[in-house]
Amino acid sequence: MITPPTGPDPAQQPQQSYPPQPVSPPPFPQQYGAPVSPQPMYVVQQQPTSGLAVASLIFSILGLLAGCCTFGVFSVIAVLLGHAALRDIRETGKRGDGMAKAGLVMGYILVVPMLIFSFWVVVGAGLEAVNPSTR
Structure with a gap:
């Protein structure tokens, strides 16, 4: 038995034009393990944190812990440092906005009662010195 030849029919093959047209590369030309060109690295440098904001937060915590023993001195310092x-931060673009605001809020919450207490102690002691009570 004679078998017909296998292979493409020459009449069916596409005609090639001259000069040959460039063939677009496949979408992922690199194979597994092929060398890859490195991507550029970008280093983002953060702004430093404001030391005044950290100090404001620390003094407000000290004012909270010390309470009325310091007559609100730490709270007043925390408020002043918070505003500074x-x-x-607004002028230099440093970080620490949240710490400064937290120091301000705790400082103001603590400074008002401490100033009232200090005023009460000073005025009460002054009135007692001027007009001693006879108990």
Whole structure:
């Protein structure tokens, strides 16, 4: 038995034009394990944190812990440093906005009762010194 030849029919093959047209590469030309060109690395440098904001937060915590023993001195310092920190952050673009605001809030919450207590102690002691009670 004679078998017909196998293979493409020459009449069915596409005609090639001259000069040959460039063939687009496949979408993923690199195979597994092929060398890859490195991508450029970008280093993002963060702004430093404002030291005044950190100090404001620390003094407000000290004012909270010390309570009325310091007559609100730590709270007043925390408020002053908090305002200075917000100005510093606004002008220089440093970080620490949240710490400065937290120091301000705790400082103001603590400074009002401490100032009232201090006023009450000073005025009460002064009135007692001027007009002693006879018990």
